[in-house]
């Protein structure tokens with residue numbers, strides 16, 4: 001990161017890109033992950049590389065949902081493991097959630113590399129390696145999850161999830177929080193709480209809200225979740241992209 005000047009106009013974006021490159025080199029991020037990153041960058045550019053107000057509201061609702069949940073799980077793929085490993089561990093601690101490695105292109109090596117990487121960033125328990133249950137409606141490899149993790153969770157945070165899997169998870173009657181920069185992607189559209197923001201900002205953003213809400217009672221948390229309007233949030237993000245002032 002050191003070689004990118006602090007005053008470079010694309011500083012944050014370039015740092016993020018380097019982290020993904022490093023992730024590929026470390027065997028954490030897949031080559032498809034690079035393509036996903038490129039798509040994400042394009043949408044982030046159009047959003048002005050900032051957390052728009054409706055995304056901040058979504059991050060607050062996401063924090064409330066995780067805190068109110070009986071069994072919350074944060075799903076971790078190769079992109080977020082490379083981008084925000086420590087921040088995911090911190091969010092798990094702040095909300096009492098489990099961390100579960102869950103890959104679209106699952107290989108034993110990458111599963112292990114990501115679990116190790118999370119542990120190096122302070123995670124104690126990392127789920128996903130048992131793979132003793134399946135999300136209904138998906139082909140075998142893509143369906144694998146841990147029974148005592150994502151399968152039984154009542155609330156799941158899925159950053160940059162594939163549209164198909166986001167849909168299958170949504171059909172399992174869970175509260176599904178999706179972080180995705182594209183408000184038109186199926187993943188964002190099927191989410192209970194779509195967070196249209198870069199995972200680099202969204203994960204710490206949700207943690208910050210979780211800390212503010214740490215003492216709130218369950219009724220207050222449920223009210224925050226119930227008041228959140230997913231369609232309005234998606235529409236606000238699309239408006240920001242269409243009408244945004246870019247400098």
Ligand code: ATP
Pocket residue numbers: 035036037038039040041043079083160161162163164179180181182184185186187188197198199200
């Ligand atoms: P579908 O419509 O089925 O959901 P998709 O277009 O989302 O398909 P992918 O390209 O696999 O399919 O998904 C990558 C998604 O992840 C894109 O929507 C992209 O905007 C988003 N994305 C990439 N990097 C980030 C990031 N750092 N933070 C948030 N979202 C990201």
Ligand code: MG
Pocket residue numbers: 160161162163180185186187188
């Ligand atoms: Mg998607």
